[in-house]
Amino acid sequence: MNDRQAAIGSLRLSAKLDLFAAFAEIGRALGNPHRLDLLEHLAQGERSVEALATKGGLTVANASQHLQALRRAGLVIGERRGKQIVYRLAGSDVLDLTAALRIVGERHTDAVRTVIEDYFQSRDSLDAVEFAALEQMMADGLVTLLDVRPSDEFADGHVAGAVNIPLAELGSRLDQISPDVQVVAYCRGPWCVLAFEAVAFLREQGREARRLDGGLPEWRRAGLPVEAGSPR
Amino acid sequence: MNDRQAAIGSLRLSAKLDLFAAFAEIGRALGNPHRLDLLEHLAQGERSVEALATKGGLTVANASQHLQALRRAGLVIGERRGKQIVYRLAGSDVLDLTAALRIVGERHTDAVRTVIEDYFQSRDSLDAVEFAALEQMMADGLVTLLDVRPSDEFADGHVAGAVNIPLAELGSRLDQISPDVQVVAYCRGPWCVLAFEAVAFLREQGREARRLDGGLPEWRRAGLPVEAGSPR
DNA sequence: CGATCATTCAAGAGAGTTCTTGAATGTTAG
């Protein structure tokens, strides 16, 4: 029996480390800002390596390497489609994982609060509109729903009834937003900074503006209406 | 307006990278097998640095460094209590995060399946007993619930009605387990290898044994009865 | 079938992580 006991002991240690090493690989994949950015873009829909590189501000070779790290961790899947390789999230549980990461970050990490407060003086801009509240406001005609992502992403799919004004054009197209109703802005996800900035800018301009609590992936996942088509 | 536009642009980039860097720090904290092990131990209850170092097979200085990485990421909290510093999980959302990590690992990472299959030839041992099923079996008197953690952890808190036989003593204390009823084994959590090995060993010995789907932290979190006291 | 395009591979410089060792800090007990 002692041989078996010894075997159990040594086996335990290596099996445990191997198992934890596999989980740690997923953790490491989440441990880089660019890779989190890539995951956010992939949460919008599938994308080619080149598209992801452009959106993420990376060289193609570098983006490819990050995507391979994500693939090894089982977070994304790459599939050849014609000349390109198209990546997508490996499953909806990946969204759950990033959401869990976000919740821990929001609650416990001073860094996150500090970053947000550094850029947006008033805490009000943190106060987000829930999906259900937005639907009510839209039904009542009390709101302009503003999608501040770039036009190509809007065209690829957006919340039904949203108007697209990319953040960069917000200043010059302010006259296209009725001053009489509140604005609710959204972008790629709950951490997407575009919406924070749009809200900050609109408030500076004297508009009543708030952020939507979540972006397109969360909206889609809640089974709420999404439409696609060319931007205005 | 153009100044403001430019400001928005540059701000956007740095704010985004800062935010994602904060989240990535949490990811990195999850990106090391020893730190995942420490989190599993902390999920049992609060522990001093020395206790964690011993359980994790680390030097005290090294354990301290890992714990500080976890603390910077907002995953654990350290509090001075007398001469010692006692660490605990920063919140229940940390359990949610590790659970999300586990789910992605189980579904998508070949490495996890490979590791498990390498050590446990029969897939049956993966087939875990749910909490509700266990409660029914216990009510019917059809089961021996076996806690295979070391005695000190058992004494610190365990599932009500469980019997403690640490894995290392399982061979020599086999006669203390009735051969007439099924055995359900559990340990520290869903990835804890002790229970896997106990099940493998018991099956080799011709016993009917299965793993509980979760460990003490999950049981406690489900609001199910926990008792503390000295081991037999 | 050769040209072109998208992606991956390979190698290397620079930065960050991990673990070890020994000293420093801060708290308690006598």
Added chain:
DNA sequence: CTAACATTCAAGAACTCTCTTGAATGATCG
């Protein structure tokens, strides 16, 4: 106040990660 104790800090060696550059692969198009 001093000794003992638990933890943290600091520095350095070995290793891993990240990004860049240029070449290699593999698919499509004419």
